[in-house]
Amino acid sequence: xxxxxxxxxxxxxxxxxxxxxxxxxxxxxxxxxxxxxxxxxxxxxxxxxxxxxxxxxxxxxxxxxxxxxxxxxxxxxxxxxxxxxxxxxxxxxxxxxxxxxxxxxxxxxxxxxxxxxxxxxxxxxxxxxxxxxxxxxxxxxxxxxxxxxxxxxxxxxxxxxxxxxxxxxxxxxxxxxxxxxxxxxxxxxxxxxxxxxxxxxxxxxxxxxxxxxxxxxxxxxxxxxxxxxxxxxxxxxxxxxxxxxxxxxxxxxxxxxxxxxxxxxxxxxxxxxxxxxxxxxxxxxxxxxxxxxxxxxxxxxxxxxxxxxxxxxxxxxxxxxxxxxxxx
Amino acid sequence: xxxxxxxxxxxxxxxxxxxxxxxxxxxxxxxxxxxxxxxxxxxxxxxxxxxxxxxxxxxxxxxxxxxxxxxxxxxxxxxxxxxxxxxxxxxxxxxxxxxxxxxxxxxxxxxxxxxxxxxxxxxxxxxxxxxxxxxxxxxxxxxxxxxxxxxxxxxxxxxxxxxxxxxxxxxxxxxxxxxxxxxxxxxxxxxxxxxxxxxxxxxxxxxxxxxxxxxxxxxxxxxxxxxxxxxxxxxxxxxxxxxxxxxxxxxxxxxxxxxxxxxxxxxxxxxxxxxxxxxxxxxxxxxxxxxxxxxxxxxxxxxxxxxxxxxxxxxxxxxxxxxxxxxxxxxxxxxxxxxxxxxxxxxxxxxxxxx
Numbered sequence: 243x244x245x246x247x248x249x250x251x252x253x254x255x256x257x258x259x260x261x262x263x264x265x266x267x268x269x270x271x272x273x274x275x276x277x278x279x280x281x282x283x284x285x286x287x288x289x290x291x292x293x294x295x296x297x298x299x300x301x302x303x304x305x306x307x308x309x310x311x312x313x314x315x316x317x318x319x320x321x322x323x324x325x326x327x328x329x330x331x332x333x334x335x336x337x338x339x340x341x342x343x344x345x346x347x348x349x350x351x352x353x354x355x356x357x358x359x360x361x362x363x364x365x366x367x368x369x370x371x372x373x374x375x376x377x378x379x380x381x382x383x384x385x386x387x388x389x390x391x392x393x394x395x396x397x398x399x400x401x402x403x404x405x406x407x408x409x410x411x412x413x414x415x416x417x418x419x420x421x422x423x424x425x426x427x428x429x430x431x432x433x434x435x436x437x438x439x440x441x442x443x444x445x446x447x448x449x450x451x452x453x454x455x456x457x458x459x460x461x462x463x464x465x466x467x468x469x470x471x472x473x474x475x476x477x478x479x480x481x482x483x484x485x486x487x488x489x490x491x492x493x494x495x496x497x498x499x500x501x502x503x504x505x506x507x508x509x510x511x512x513x514x515x516x517x518x519x520x521x522x523x524x525x526x527x528x529x530x531x532x533x534x535x536x537x538x539x540x541x542x543x544x545x546x547x548x549x550x551x552x553x554x555x556x557x558x559x560x561x562x563x564x565x566x567x568x569x570x
Numbered sequence: 571x572x573x574x575x576x577x578x579x580x581x582x583x584x585x586x587x588x589x590x591x592x593x594x595x596x597x598x599x600x601x602x603x604x605x606x607x608x609x610x611x612x613x614x615x616x617x618x619x620x621x622x623x624x625x626x627x628x629x630x631x632x633x634x635x636x637x638x639x640x641x642x643x644x645x646x647x648x649x650x651x652x653x654x655x656x657x658x659x660x661x662x663x664x665x666x667x668x669x670x671x672x673x674x675x676x677x678x679x680x681x682x683x684x685x686x687x688x689x690x691x692x693x694x695x696x697x698x699x700x701x702x703x704x705x706x707x708x709x710x711x712x713x714x715x716x717x718x719x720x721x722x723x724x725x726x727x728x729x730x731x732x733x734x735x736x737x738x739x740x741x742x743x744x745x746x747x748x749x750x751x752x753x754x755x756x757x758x759x760x761x762x763x764x765x766x767x768x769x770x771x772x773x774x775x776x777x778x779x780x781x782x783x784x785x786x787x788x789x790x791x792x793x794x795x796x797x798x799x800x801x802x803x804x805x806x807x808x809x810x811x812x813x814x815x816x817x818x819x820x821x822x823x824x825x826x827x828x829x830x831x832x833x834x835x836x837x838x839x840x841x842x843x844x845x846x847x848x849x850x851x852x853x854x855x856x857x858x859x860x861x862x863x864x865x866x867x868x869x870x871x872x873x874x875x876x877x878x879x880x881x882x883x884x885x886x887x888x889x890x891x892x893x894x895x896x897x898x899x900x901x902x903x904x905x906x907x908x909x910x911x912x913x914x915x916x917x918x919x920x921x922x923x924x925x
Contacts (some may be wrong), residue, residue, distance in 0.1 A: 314633060469648065471669050
């Protein structure tokens with residue numbers, strides 16, 4: 243990459259959403275000016291052109307690396323900004339919540355005060371509901387996905403499509419019927435009620451994702467297992483399922499995250515006993531004032547499992563489990 | 571009593587008839603090769619024997635027991651798949667021992683039998699590896715080991731060598747044959763490679779369009795093919811065919827469409843005037859001599875042990891093979907004469923053998 247290239251790249255990045263010009267690109271530009279001046283001096287003085295060329299190449303290299311790294315960092319900052327802002331907000335002392343200086347003594351006071359509020363209970367509710375709905379979705383969805391992949395019956399395609407359609411409809415379409423049914427059956431404001439609602443959309447995810455994972459397992463492996471002494475069930479349990487383990491984990495995490503992130507159903511279908519963490523955060527917006535420290539701290543806590551699971555899934559998905567068993 | 575007996579096996583997929591009335595008896599310890607062009611139904615037949623595919627009608631008896639409706643695991647048959655089908659998440663030892671584990675053997679017993687099976691296959695040092703860490707030949711051996719370790723009634727091989735390179739294929743061919751000689755287990759081996767079938771099998775079954783064209787020993791198929799298809803399928807380079815008519819008045823002769831006349835042994839006079847295919851294998855030509863048919867050399871292919879010469883003979887493209895080294899050049903003319911005792915005659919319509 244040439245100097246002018248890297249210059250235009252940083253120039254293109256700078257206006258894209260950062261108010262203050264970042265230190266990086268401007269530094270790069272002044273560096274470039276220094277380069278050319280330096281270079282000109284070299285040439286004027288009539289030193290060995292070879293060494294001048296080498297110096298120039300070295301400086302070009304530095305400049306281009308700088309441009310890319312700076313560009314990447316700026317982009318990262320833009321993307322991460324809301325998250326980082328929230329995290330720093332949660333760590334600020336309560337009396338300096340909107341202070342402008344980044345130099346403050348971090349304190350965990352906001353988190354401590356959360357423990358005394360109703361948020362702790364809501365967080366536990368979220369954990370219970372998300373884990374249970376993810377687990378049950380896998381329990382029902384995985385066998386369904388396997389059957390839809392391996393059994394070639396005529397209505398297969400239509401059934402699979404209708405399962406997907408349930409996921410496509412807007413949640414509001416289901417909310418009123420669910421509300422009425424729950425009020426009648428006493429499931430309103432219970433964890434079980436939310437688990438059942440989340441099952442409806444998580445099942446579709448499990449069935450569709452796991453179908454692709456099962457389809458990727460060669461049928462010859464199951465046939466080999468049949469011949470080695472397996473029945474349909476044991477071949478599935480001992481051969482197919484272990485091979486789809488990474489997909490299974492990824493699907494489970496997705497289900498968990500979808501339930502975890504849900505705000506809409508939880509807002510409508512819970513009141514006091516079964517409120518989940520996202521709903522609890524909104525409850526910090528009260529008539530007497532918005533409790534920013536608690537909002538920031540609870541927001542940070544709610545994001546934590548999602549961040550952890552995303553990192554876990556990423557490393558799982560990279561692994562190629564079926565490598566070597568089948569010659570293509 | 572045959573070890574495995576198939577009677578009137580039929581199978582269709584939708585409107586496509588894959589197997590039409592296959593009957594076959596296989597003796598204890600026999601090595602049978604099922605051979606034929608792709609789509610002839612040989613793999614389907616193997617899968618029916620294994621229980622992976624259900625026949626539409628017909629009977630399968632294994633050691634006198636009817637196994638039509640038995641699940642694969644209840645048939646006591648082991649199978650080696652074309653793509654190996656090793657369990658990727660298991661080590662070599664676990665792959666080999668999987669069937670024993672399912673059968674409820676004790677861990678110590680499994681470990682002993684796995685080692686016994688691995689030793690002669692050269693897998694003893696690889697037992698802790700996963701399939702992805704093995705070469706193609708090693709994977710093939712693991713697939714074979716998995717079949718051997720169970721000590722089953724029969725081995726089924728589904729084109730096991732088609733994924734290996736040429737050199738390894740020849741090596742594994744010898745190993746499989748040696749394995750069969752050592753264990754003496756009844757073996758059914760599916761291949762589309764007639765050389766594999768010829769070199770390995772006690773008996774070859776040639777299939778085409780779901781029908782058995784001929785079953786017999788390799789040399790019987792080679793020396794007396796019952797029809798033109800088998801004649802053309804078995805042998806490499808393939809048999810040459812020349813189209814023409816029979817002329818029988820006192821002496822039998824074959825007259826090719828271009829008028830070239832070739833002498834024949836005695837034939838029933840009823841065949842006079844019939845349209846026939848005149849078959850002659852490449853190695854059954856004599857060179858030189860006054861009687862020889864004047865032929866133009868097109869291509870010369872020295873293989874080292876043999877010289878293959880493609881010639882224009884009686885207005886047909888024909889390959890002749892000679893053990894001796896022949897210094898022929900493209901464009902030259904040779905006098906070639908088929909050796910009369912090796913001529914095969916087939917009916918031009920039905921393809922059935924006439925002599």
